[in-house]
Amino acid sequence: MTSRRLSSKGVQLTGLESLMPNVKPKRKKAKAIRDSAATRAAILNAAKKEFAFGGYSGASIGKISRRAGTNERMIYYYYKSKEGLYIAVLEQAYAEMVDAENALDLDQMDPREAIRELISVIWKYYREHPEFIALVGSENLERAIHIKKSRKLKKIASPQLRILENLLSRGSLMGIFRTDIDAHRLFLTIAALGWFYFSNMHTLSNYLQKDLAREPALHEWLQHIIAVVLTSLAPTQSKSSKSII
Amino acid sequence: MTSRRLSSKGVQLTGLESLMPNVKPKRKKAKAIRDSAATRAAILNAAKKEFAFGGYSGASIGKISRRAGTNERMIYYYYKSKEGLYIAVLEQAYAEMVDAENALDLDQMDPREAIRELISVIWKYYREHPEFIALVGSENLERAIHIKKSRKLKKIASPQLRILENLLSRGSLMGIFRTDIDAHRLFLTIAALGWFYFSNMHTLSNYLQKDLAREPALHEWLQHIIAVVLTSLAPTQSKSSKSII
Amino acid sequence: MTSRRLSSKGVQLTGLESLMPNVKPKRKKAKAIRDSAATRAAILNAAKKEFAFGGYSGASIGKISRRAGTNERMIYYYYKSKEGLYIAVLEQAYAEMVDAENALDLDQMDPREAIRELISVIWKYYREHPEFIALVGSENLERAIHIKKSRKLKKIASPQLRILENLLSRGSLMGIFRTDIDAHRLFLTIAALGWFYFSNMHTLSNYLQKDLAREPALHEWLQHIIAVVLTSLAPTQSKSSKSII
């Protein structure tokens, strides 16, 4: 990744080693797969890892195909181009995230409890899906030019937003949430506090001289997010400090 | 950047066009520069833009040298390797940021006012330095492997932290801030809420179907950060919700 | 054709746009053709255009199959190889030309008039069949190696030659044509003057800074050919200038 030259030298990784590509691919090349779906999936899976590891330009068709146990030609057969494959990877990554969110059922819970649950689930998702963080980070580095070419991704509306809207209206009706709250802002607040921790973990760990990937820090930060968000949602006592969320 | 193929097609940028490399380099090739410092600076400047635009692996020595108005050989002369140049760029970017923070003098201000000011300044810095966001994003994609090779960057301690510690102790002595607050967390909170907005602006604008680069959104979010942070710093009335920050 | 890179840029054609492949193939993929003859013909037709546009090596099986609305495998099914298809295209092109010539009936005409007619017909054929010019040009670039592999093409004898022999003998008996004339030479003269105009039209238009594809030039040149040929056929008055034709 990083660079051809560098990758041959010793590279020490910290934390997300799972992203590192195995040097030896699985070599299930025993006699050609002849299974369209399996080949497609193998390519997509390998691509997800490589793109997450090196970003769009850091990944290479060659490595992806080797990791997938096929040849480069098959990638063009199924995905037309490097960009086509990249977009497919992004689409799948977003779809998985949306699926995870859709699995949530917070309608029966106490709104404050539901917020706690939601934040925890999002946090867990970020934590367990460093490739998602990396892919989206890569895409932002590219100013989202690839995502904009995807029809599917244009239509993906965040289920989080509707969940949040529900929670907010229920909470404000019950008098436990402020009434002047916007689902967009609440979403951005939760996402920002969780995302940044993981997306910038490596430089932050260096900057703060503290390993953010280790356990006490992780748990504490989750609790912090919950506390900050709930506080900001609480109805203002007497004198309000302008608009909050 | 991104890829040879892509770069030839029409690429629409959103907001941070300053990152886009000019096709025509400055061509001050009037007959060689013969000015060591100027050449070094031209290279560094060009490199900053290219690395910010395409990340580490998306940038190329060739384009950097062309943009700088020198030849590739000069880059090796001054910076030894692509990675050496990249590290130099990171070092300069961090140094500039630290300088900007050091320019702040909040000691005479009311702590709450000082927090407002600090958040505004940080926000402004992020907003005006998209290359900084991009460079750090790129470095996180690379798991900070380059930063770790820099001696200078290991030593950089955030001046923000000391500023925050001062503010926090002054504020809690005055009884307007909670007493159980950690400068690290406060810093991460402010940084997260500001950084994420810019670092993920492109995908978020697509995801939320709303242009975050435009003005009403920008101003509103800054006010939001200030409100959230101040609220979270305020002493808990009566029954505290566990530990906040 | 020419090259991947080039084909994506703007290519301005001059005159023979009909050779340019449509980007969108006819897409009669409504659910497989299931008509042997139709598929064969579609392939042959698509191949003619592609080979005419890019020559033998400039054309590709992939583009041909897409243009024909089938898949690449079908080409191998019907024509065995790229070369087999190319030869089939050449055979068809020559056969069509021979058919066109056979349709001529000049036996009743005045020989001079018949020559005029013949030249006009040949000229018209060249003009209306730029693919024929291009295909034969391509084949000459390849030193006719493919044509030599075709049994059919070895046997094709020009009907023009017999027509010319007839005309020449009739004309010399009538005393209006010279007696020392060879049908081969007459054919070559007519062909050369017409063919060159079209085969080299693009470079000539550039070289002479004059658009040979436009109308006044076209008509004038045809008249010129007729005049030159008839003059060269006319019996020498008094002192002959050695042998003419």
Place this chain on the structure above:
Amino acid sequence: MTSRRLSSKGVQLTGLESLMPNVKPKRKKAKAIRDSAATRAAILNAAKKEFAFGGYSGASIGKISRRAGTNERMIYYYYKSKEGLYIAVLEQAYAEMVDAENALDLDQMDPREAIRELISVIWKYYREHPEFIALVGSENLERAIHIKKSRKLKKIASPQLRILENLLSRGSLMGIFRTDIDAHRLFLTIAALGWFYFSNMHTLSNYLQKDLAREPALHEWLQHIIAVVLTSLAPTQSKSSKSII
């Protein structure tokens, strides 16, 4: 050439074997040339042969570099792209032709004699430069899209045209040429009759069942061209057949 697959099989050439690339390149790779001009020239020379042999798309950068005794990278170093190299080859080929024509000095000769001389020289040039014929043929197959990108080639005006104008005016003043003659047409007539013979030699030899590359045929055709042209230039006796040339 023709095709990767074919070229490995036995290819029989007829006549212009000089165009065939040697399988073993000269391998003067003894330790790198370090001579800019020599390398450039070696590449250009090799390219001329390869492009002449296979046309634009039939030639490959790999073969050219091997034939030139360098590596592929150098071609991009000096000529930027395959097309850049191709254009350079065309430019050189045209320049050589123009030089050859400029060497002619026909002003002192009898106009009829000068025409004979000019036709012979052009004929000789075509005969001795099959690569020129092939290159221009290739370029016409590509509809002259590359030539149009060359500034140099746009400016090349045929010295032939001025030579011809001189001869025509001298001849008509002397009363031995017709007065209604156009240098463009005369040039096209001479060029067509000579060019076609060589450009289509391979298919014609097959079509007419006669080897046009052999000696009697060659000499006879040259004499034929001279005779036809001179006859067409001669003043019309009494009753003219409309406009001639």
Place this chain on the structure above:
DNA sequence: CATGAATGAGATTTCATTCAT
């Protein structure tokens, strides 16, 4: 009759980098 899956070789081009002056 028709087609989807697979492939190795080779295409053009760009990469980061070293050599030599």
Place this chain on the structure above:
DNA sequence: TATGAATGAAATCTCATTCAT
């Protein structure tokens, strides 16, 4: 200090073609 020349490796992608159903 500066630069032109050279290079091998790898990048993305297309080639003609065969396998298997």
